[in-house]
Amino acid sequence: MDRSLVRYATKRIMQIPPLLLGISILTFLIFYLSPVNPTVAYLGLVTVQKMSPEDLDRVEEQLGLNQPAHVRYIGWLERIAHGDWGYSHIKKRPVLDVIMERFPATLLLTITGYSLSALLGMMLGVISSVRAGSRIDSILNGLNYIIYSTPTFLLALLAMLVFSVWLGWLPSSRMLSVNAPTSSWLLMQDRIHHLILPASVLAVGHMAVFYTYIRSSIIEAMQEDYIITARAKGLNEVEVVLGHAIRNSLLPFITQMGLSVPLLIGGSVVVESIFAWPGIGKLTYDAALRADYMLLMGITLFSSLLVILGNLLADMACALTDPRVRYD
Structure with a gap:
């Protein structure tokens, strides 16, 4: 290194x-x-x-x-x-114990939603940038604006109405069924079944940010001299985009991933509260209603530490991805 x-x-x-x-x-x-x-x-x-x-x-x-x-x-x-970290007078337990008990559920939800949002944002951003100015680009841009301007709580309520109430495909709340199976394999399936809806809402709510950054970065990269040189060497358009444009557009994308960590943590409060997901977001909402200041201060400090570490990892990833990046 x-x-x-x-x-x-x-x-x-x-x-x-x-x-x-x-x-x-x-x-x-x-x-x-x-x-x-x-x-x-x-x-x-x-x-x-x-x-x-x-x-x-x-x-x-x-x-x-x-x-x-x-x-x-x-x-x-x-x-x-x-x-x-103090004592929660509402939960009747130490603050750090309460936070660490809820942290795995939030970690599962945010990592799943984060990965989906980054993957979907990159895929759609690449498609839109390659077909810039086309009908597909216009449709994706329109959908992106609609998604970006729609509040997370409204997306969650609409998703719950459609997929839980009308279609009955997915459960509307909780992390596990009331009569959860005892088998580890069936238990994992039940948890995934409950995870799909809140993770998808969290992903769609933040996908627009990644889409915008990767689209603008690739469109800008396609105007650079090295792209013209790659085409002059006889490379086809797929090789130019995948081998050169995307690779050189990852830096702002990774930076945005680090900056999106606080947005995901904030969004998880809304999503967890609506879907009754037993994570830190739901815990924050309950503590705010009961004015459990000691617990709220612990959650704020713990979340701040996660945001700081997320931005540090993003900076490290930028340096490892792009050898042109050097730090003094």
Whole structure:
């Protein structure tokens, strides 16, 4: 591996702790300034109204809400450094345990949706760029604009209506059937059956971004001198596109894949909530409804770490894909 790439990777990894520190400060301030009282969310408004001021002070002391903001933040940060991400008063469990329990479901959904969106976006983008200006290109562009402007929640509801309610082909919610089979093979089939609809909605919702980037990159590449040289050497159009144009168009495509990680994580909140998929997105929605601030802060920090790592991997992939890329 190139030493410059190793130095760049090391430099980026060293930037992760201060970046997470800044994110943790913003995260804490957002939830600290929230108008919702955590005590009310924890006990309920009726219970709080019936409590005496002394009892309410004791509860706030137990929750650590009577301390100054900087003391609460430093204490929270010290506990995270020691592996204690706090305690969810709604789930009655440690925050990190709750997140890690839900993470595999979100990982399965996002990787499947991410792979499908990248694959479909690249395939359709190549077809559209090769046939630029044709009827096929116009149709694909029109569909792309419609998909891009349609909210994810609307796509999810339409897909559920068509494929679950009208046609009855796919289940409308959950990760497994209520009467899930005990056999490992049948259990995997049941999980895939439940995965198809939410993963497809997540993929279609983000496919338009990949389609736009790969189409514009290939159209631009087809005007370059090396394409003219390849054609002059007698290569057919398939060899020119696959061997030269696509290869030199991968750099912005890979970069966009890294930038799309936060969009996928954000989209998974909507998709998981609609399809009752037991992942981090659904957990975020439930925690927001119950004002479980400690759990929400842990999810935000954990998601931020995933976004940072996703962008780092995208940069590494760019350098490995295109030898012209060098980092100082």
